[in-house]
Amino acid sequence: MSSVLPLAILMTSLGVAPVILMMPDSARRLRTGFNLAAASLKVALVAWLSYEVAHGASFDLRHSIAPGLELHLQADALSVLFLALSSILWLLTTIYAVGYLEGGTDRSRFFGFFSLCVASTVGIAMAGNLFTFLVFFELLTLATWPLVVHRGTSEAHRAGRIYLAYTLGGGLALTLGTIWLYALAGEVAFEPRGVLGELPQTAPLALTAIFVLLIAGVGVKAALVPLHGWLPLSMVAPAPVSALLHAVAVVKAGAFGIMRIVYDVYGVETVQAMGLAAPLAGLAALTILWGSFRALTQDDLKKRLAYSTVSQVSYITLGVALISPVAAIGGLAHLVHQGIMKITLFLAAGNFAEGEGVKTVRAMDGMGQRMPGAMLAFTVGALGMIGIPPLAGFVSKWYLGAGGLDAGQPMVIALLAGSSLLNAAYFLPILYRGWFCPVPEGATPGRRLGWMLAIPPATTATLVLAAGLLASAPFSPLGWTRFIVSLEYL
């Protein structure tokens, strides 16, 4: 039993992908039914797994590839956090994508790679050692590329090339770091508090170099400045892809990788002792500010959201790098909170573009009257990002701030305040235009969107509210992260 559940969770997207890829484009009903059934089954399986893990069960699936190389899937508390996020948001995004791509071409290819993308994410979440993590991390790169270039325009292909250059380059750094660490330490399993033993004393230089390689490798996907250049460009992809890239799959895989490396490979004490935490925190702080500054001047709605992602994902890195349990809770909770907030924003933005043809901030005037539902969802997401209580983003920022004080870094408060001001400066004008500016003269009423486009953002907006209001419930993202952090720090 203990090996079947992780495999089933993986196969409900990895096994589904080839089947969907083989289906003819015309088999719309069959494909959609199959896809949604698999996505729902995955949510159910993940719920079961979470329940078991919360009650102390352990899961293990091992396959030996070569002497010293093992594919290892497991499920610890940190896995469950990422699994729950990706399985729920995958279901919602799939529903949305079915509605969004109505009448488009190459839909079997799209949904096939969409499934493969989530399969990689799930694999990353359940990876039990660095090798397995690397395998799924690279698979994610390959699975996302066809989605980025899906529109087939030259612009899309250019973005795809740049995406591939960045992520494969990062992949090389990660591969080299991983092999080096395996050569030094043997198999690198993920264990709370790290697995390096005496190595920090005997080979500090090599370990520092490996840390830089590993963090650079995952940092590309986490869009750490200066490795973030691919992300705004990849906005040419269709809205559900952007949502998936930004909220669930790619940037989160990067952030999750940073967590695994700091917590479960090196261990926080070692990272602190080797003097690697402060530079990482500094890089995160720089990224938070830089992303926000760039977001200010973007008129293209999706680009503004993209730079906002650059900034917000680094809250997670900051929470990890501050080396304080309180900050860690904030960072980990933000993994989920940023996911649900950002997916709400992207799905709503996709609806503005689909319903009214609005793609820029300037054209947002009167959106509250033209599309009240989508505008409401967008507002919840934006206010959450700014950190208005009682929304999810407030909870993350509260813990990050308290963690900064706990770690003896009061500058973090200033950083958070500055970042929140910038968040407000780039989100509030959109809300102002949407709710308080009149509908422009001559704006023609757009098309009505079906339930497949309307329900997902409404659901995620509700989740944003719930994650904030019910933060102290045991199964809330915050409650779960407290459980994880207690394993790492106690």
Added chain:
Amino acid sequence: MSDISLIVLLPLLAAVLTAALPPQAAAVGALATALNALLAANLGRQILQGGPVTEAIGDWAAPLGIAFVADGLAGVMLAMTAIVGLAVSLQAAAGPARAGFWPLWMATLGALNGLFLSSDLFNIYVAFEILGLAAVGLTALAGTRAALRAAFDYLTAGLVGSLLVLLGIALSYSVTGRVDMEAVVLLTQSDTGRIALALIAAGLVVKAALFPLHFWMPAAHSSAAPAASALLSALVVKGALYLVLRLSLEGGAGTEFLRNTLAVLGAGGMLWGAWNALRAERLKLLVAHSTVAQIGLIALAIGVAGNPFETGLWQAAALLMLSHALAKAAMFLAVGRIAEALGHDRISGLNREELRPGPAEFAFAIAAISLVGLPPTAGFIGKWFLIEGLIDEGGIHWIALILLGTALSAAYLSRVVSRCLRGGPHVAATAQRPPWRTGDVAALGLATGALLLGLAAALPITLLETPFA
């Protein structure tokens, strides 16, 4: 008759039969390929269970007699040949095969099997000659002016290579007085012996199309028919590379100078092939230049293996040979199908077609993942062991070169794959996919095999770890 002699004689017999009975050639050839696969699998099982299998022909022991030895390395090479052979035969049996394909392919198969199993230098030379001549025939089979021209160049280069090898073997016999593999160690101990080894190595470098003596190869591999290109690129050059590896394991490339030269040439080929593949305008030429690069990588892996038995580096080389064989054969078969469906193989035109990408383009993409060496392919496992071994030996400059080669291979292969992802404005909504053909099945099967082989790498590695004869 034992399995060992059977696996050499069966294809040679089939070569005669297919030449004598052209109407039944496809049936006989396909049957022989299938039997060969069964024999190879059975031999592999025997090696796994009981270690190396030896057969002294006519019960004459070395140094007088001829012995065939199937150890783990030979077993892996036989399996590689059998798998690629199955897929290529499937494609050739279903397609409009030219007269002459089957006898030539059967001769190639017999020669390769003989080469892998031979344990004396003279036998190896004979197998090598049959292989070289059959390969020239396969190149010329397409019948076009370009193919004939390329075949002539191939023949010339092959003859030079053979002469060098023969000269080396003759010299080695005069030094050691024996032709079995024991001779190789003795050769490293005298100046004349080292010259003999260098001559053999030089001949093999020509035959393996290792940079800078690869000049004949891109034209030959890109102008032959798809099935022939697949055999030439996946298997025939591996014959020479295998021999380099074998000699190195027997202590032959144990001389520092030869090993370093091999590694340097390998690195050069890796970069030069990649550079040319980046600039290639035709798909077949790109794939052929990619073979130059991949041979370079394999030669580098053989060259850096200091003391082969103490490191996994030579196993990395064997794994890279295996994965390259599957992926490159898949790629040539896929390219054949793409060119057939589109009517051309210009890379710049791939995304301007009113055809949706079909299974062949998908096969190309999967094979590309293998060639770049991304997980979970066997190419990745090979590179992993290579880099891990180099870290242990402190060969940081080699690692940098390998990573550069990897990045370049990703660059030139993504040139093609990105155009296979055509869609949107470049393709009309009514465009159709090309229909499935047997060639697609063969290409997709091989490509998937190369992909999944990484997950099952334990099997070839266990084989490789069986002790030598």
